[in-house]
Amino acid sequence: MNANSKIKSEDRCYWCGKQAVGYDHVPPQNLFPKGHRNELITVTACKEHNQELSKIDERMRINLIMLSHKSNAARKLFNEKILKGIQRKESKGLGIDIANNIFEKPEGGGYIRVNSKHLHIYFEKIIRGLYFNIYRKHFQGSTHHFWNGFNDLSLSANTHFYYFEIEKKYSENWINGKCKNKEVFDYKYYYCNIEKQFFVIMDFYETHKVIGISIPEGRDIEDYGLDIEKHLNIKLQ
Structure with missing residues (x-):
């Protein structure tokens, strides 16, 4: 899909299926420094699912990079x-906010506190965008993600276990995306x-593995949980 081509009346938003007004990059272009922007993925998008998510895109870029x-x-x-951006006077508040959400570990290293709502929207955008780019249609239902750097405590251990086993379960079925900027x-x-x-399964900066999933309408993410103890007992037999 060429980001320079004109939007047509039949072009639909990758997320909701409404009339598209422009193009969006998946993942956001701001993750890619100069020299690492070869054939970026673009999808058609409505205003709500493009321009109005730009602030979340910028904040999540900072989190991922740091x-x-x-x-x-x-x-x-x-x-x-x-x-350079956070050193500008008009960005003083952003710099302070970032500093207040960085925590050091006694043993070295650290972690960043991230807005969970923004995190979910950010990865939902990418999951839906990739699906649309591959199949040329948007899907009904919801999405979820699992990140090796963050745990969603609202989900059961069985659900976490099930999805982190997905890569092994479908080891012979994965299709590689045609990415030209694999270091990003x-x-x-x-x-x-x-x-x-x-x-x-997405890889950001050769550091962060994120598992993205779609959940059909009428289903819940916990419907797919795998009982850890039963799984281990079967393996041991």
Whole structure:
């Protein structure tokens, strides 16, 4: 899909299916420093699911980059864009907010407190965008994600276990995405006809693995939980 081509009347939003008004990058273009923007993925989008999510895109970029200090691409973007940006007078509040949400661990390293609502919207945008880019249609239902750096405490341990086993379960079925900037973003995907679910495993800055899933209408994420004890007992027999 060419971001420079004109929007047509039949073009639909990747998220909701409404009339599209422009193009959006999946994942957001602001994750990619100069020299790492070869053939970025774009999808058609309505205003609500593009321009109105820009603030979340920017905040999540900062979070991802600050947690990716071992990545050369992330470090380059931090020095070129983020550091200069938060040093501006008009961005003083953002700089203070970021500093207040960074916590150091006694043993070294640290972590960042992230707005869970923004986190969910951010990854939902990417999951839906990738699905649309692959299948040229948007899906009904909801999404969820599992990130190796964050745990959703509202979900059962069985659900966490089930989805972190997904990569092994479908080891022979994954299809590699055609990414040209793997040092920034890469992914592989699989659509399970039995469960009617889209699975995608995303890699950001060669540091963060995020599992994205779609959940069909009328189903709940806990419907797919796998009992850990039963699973281990079967393996031991």
